[in-house]
Amino acid sequence: MPNVFDFALMILQSNPNIANSPIGKNFAEACRNRDSSMGEEIANNILASQGLSKDEALDQIKQKGMPNLPNFPFFR
């Protein structure tokens, strides 16, 4: 019986938007290795490049949903 997590990861990695993106590859690798620090680093770097802090992004999510991140193709 395959693990649900591995199954979800397989679906995630089959998405070409993630498979062909360096951020997506690293994020999938972090998920596979259960490396939360790597995932947090990627998230913090993306937020920092947008000029948002972690708290500001969380506040935006609570109020409006996903933060204002244009060109976010993963969940098109």
Place this chain on the structure above:
Amino acid sequence: MNNIPTFNTTTNPNPYIGNHYASPTVPSFNYPASTLRSILPGRSVESSKDILPGEVPMDGGISVFPRSDGSAIYVKYRNGKGLIEDHIFVPAPEDYNEEILDVDQETMNIKDILNTVNDLSTKVDALSDIIASNASSNSRKYNNKSNKNHNQQNPKEGAEVNA
């Protein structure tokens, strides 16, 4: 009693004949047909400070921002850790010209190698001469010392021995 199961073909057809079930695999999702962009993202800017982080795509593709005065082109992209990396391309000077070789490049390389080998052999010969001359001078010194010791140990009759 024989409890042989019977199949009612009308209401319960054998699934292994006729209707074939697909084996459970990863379900197929309809992804966007192509992720290739036909247009290069970017725009003309006055300086690098005018470039917004949102203009750099998340999929790792490059975005190009030429300066309005044509003095440079800024190319930005995101690396695997989500950080934005940038490169600056500056136009080459007008007198820049790629070298056109009259001689075959391989021939030039072989000549360079031969010249280097000749130089090295000359230096090796010089070093060997120096070593040989040093060795001969050292051997003369050792011979003088050994004669002195021999004379001290076996002095000739009437000879003065200096300690």
